[in-house]
Amino acid sequence: MKYWLLKSEPDAFSYFDLESAPQMRTVWDGVRNYQARNWLRDHCDVGDKVFFYHSSCKTPGIVGICRITRTGIADPSAFDPTSPYFDARSNPDDPRWITIEVQAEQALPQIVTLATIKSLPELHNMALLKQSRLSVQPVTKAEWQRIMMLNNQ
DNA sequence: GCCAACGTTGGC
């Protein structure tokens, strides 16, 4: 099993929106960055764990945990001319944007803020801190466990 | 293939 971090702007779609969705699931649509797409398409597996990260908000940080429930989904928003994520270059016969479905598992008792993550030396190598603007990124097992420890104190 | 221009992300 692998670990991931997905960013979302809570004003657009928050962890709590996901908890309110049917079956607490959603197709993670709208990713239009090739590096992020490659993680989704080539490396995400059903059963992998996901940190749900709130970005571009008052207190950026990890707010909940999800599980991947489906993979290899052609992003439907790419084919929808009314969607802001519409991409005329994505052909349904050879979809350009492949994504996953996630299911909410648990809201963290307390948010693990970006400030907290930055303050912990064990987390200094997280992709979150190393690479800006990457909305889908791997998390190591050690990083995952360190962050989970923060909610077990 | 290079690179300037431009657009987006996302913290502050």
Added chain:
DNA sequence: GCCAACGTTGGC
């Protein structure tokens, strides 16, 4: 609202 980081586009 500002701006650094950085991905994409398109002329050459």
